[in-house]
Amino acid sequence: MTTQQISDAELAGQPAAYWTGLAYEALIAYTREQQVAKGYTQPQYWLLRNLSENDLSPDGEGMTVSELREAMASYIRPEDDLAVEAEVLVERGWLTRDAEDRLWLTEEGERARLDLKRNAPAIRAALHEGIADADYVTTLKVLRRMIRNAGGSVA
Numbered sequence: 001m002t003t004q005q006i007s008d009a010e011l012a013g014q015p016a017a018y019w020t021g022l023a024y025e026a027l028i029a030y031t032r033e034q035q036v037a038k039g040y041t042q043p044q045y046w047l048l049r050n051l052s053e054n055d056l057s058p059d060g061e062g063m064t065v066s067e068l069r070e071a072m073a074s075y076i077r078p079e080d081d082l083a084v085e086a087e088v089l090v091e092r093g094w095l096t097r098d099a100e101d102r103l104w105l106t107e108e109g110e111r112a113r114l115d116l117k118r119n120a121p122a123i124r125a126a127l128h129e130g131i132a133d134a135d136y137v138t139t140l141k142v143l144r145r146m147i148r149n150a151g152g153s154v155a
Contacts, residue, residue, distance in 0.1 A: 016146055034123050040116055043085040046072055048113040051105040062102030
């Protein structure tokens with residue numbers, strides 16, 4: 001595969017939305033491929049995180065699939081079926097379901113969450129290969145400014 005050389009002047013005139021869209025899809029695809037190779041999906045990991053009092057859950061209380069979908073609204077993808085993903089985790093013994101259809105993280109699920117979390121540094125390292133931290137920070141600052149310029153909110 002040949003990489004097309006684009007001059008800095010040409011790049012300066014390119015639409016950021018095009019490149020951020022390509023980047024988003026490539027980064028998500030890569031991350032998900034790496035996770036599947038380790039035996040889990042990104043939505044499964046998010047379910048564990050959102051139900052763990054040691055991670056994203058504010059109180060460690062169980063949640064319904066609907067509540068989890070709402071909690072993940074800013075990052076869940078349209079093709080992600082949380083009900084199916086949760087059922088896999090119930091079958092593995094990582095989640096349980098109560099009479100009100102709320103999902104709860106088990107001790108085994110918490111151990112699995114911690115184990116799966118250990119994969120993140122290798123994924124990040126592969127994606128950041130050849131990119132200096134200063135360049136990465138500059139890129140994020142530029143993107144954050146563009147978001148604000150477009151009237152968006154930066155957390």
